[in-house]
């Protein structure tokens with residue numbers, strides 16, 4: 001399906017950009033937009049986990065969607081994550097994203113209460129009903145506690161507005177199963193950055209990831225090697241990526257706080273993270289030097 005072409009490639013999950021007081025910053029959001037545009041990524045996934053959506057009120061989430069659209073609309077593919085605790089809020093976000101010209105909507109399943117499949121189906125269907133936009137299911141069992149089954153995926157696909165799934169469960173077999181159900185007419189996004197290459201080989205058409213923006217060059221190059229069937233080269237990049245992700249996750253601050261410090265070193269200051277996530281410590285500051293070095297050396301090794 002030619003219309004799915006714009007969803008192929010490397011789509012970083014967009015981070016929350018705060019000012020010094022911890023409020024959403026329009027100027028810093030634009031800076032991150034410009035940075036990613038300059039890196040040549042195919043699109044962005046706005047307002048998801050990495051965007052700290054779970055810590056934002058509705059007005060803040062709408063503001064982020066607005067600032068990104070104003071800066072990037074027409075320049076790359078824009079996916080709006082509109083999952084929220086209530087259907088009502090999700091629909092409000094979906095309508096806002098549609099007015100802003102987003103290319104697609106996406107949502108996690110209902111969170112907190114464990115609802116049955118029929119409620120999950122109704123939740124996603126109500127969001128889809130609210131606009132004309134295509135919809136991408138977000139399966140991320142490790143944070144939501146809900147696992148999308150191939151059977152519910154097949155049922156969702158009966159709605160022609162459903163174009164695919166962003167799969168963040170760890171087994172790459174899940175990607176293969178979703179691809180089997182949907183075939184060439186659906187797009188499956190790899191979620192776990194640690195297995196981007198294997199996810200692509202098992203059938204993922206593209207990737208959306210929380211660490212991409214900290215090292216876009218590496219994911220873009222790995223994707224090119226996969227497309228070219230150069231799996232040894234792709235795997236060598238993946239191995240370096242995994243060293244970097246482990247380092248990003250091993251500091252006092254949360255992974256996103258560390259990534260934001262990496263970006264600051266690269267000239268993009270988007271603030272810290274919102275509590276209860278942890279900001280970086282004094283000790284982290286020196287260690288981030290080492291992480292930036294790891295990234296720069298890997299880019300030097302694989303992308304020149």
Ligand SMILES: CC(=O)N[C@H](C=O)[C@@H](O)[C@H](O)[C@H](O)CO
Nearest residue numbers: 049168191192193194209210211
């Ligand atoms: C659980 C989670 O947040 N997964 C993200 C989305 O799929 C990933 O992109 C991770 O941020 C990444 O793989 C680093 O662990």
Ligand SMILES: CC(=O)C(=O)O
Nearest residue numbers: 013048049050209210
């Ligand atoms: C992909 C990811 O990390 C997100 O949902 O923002």
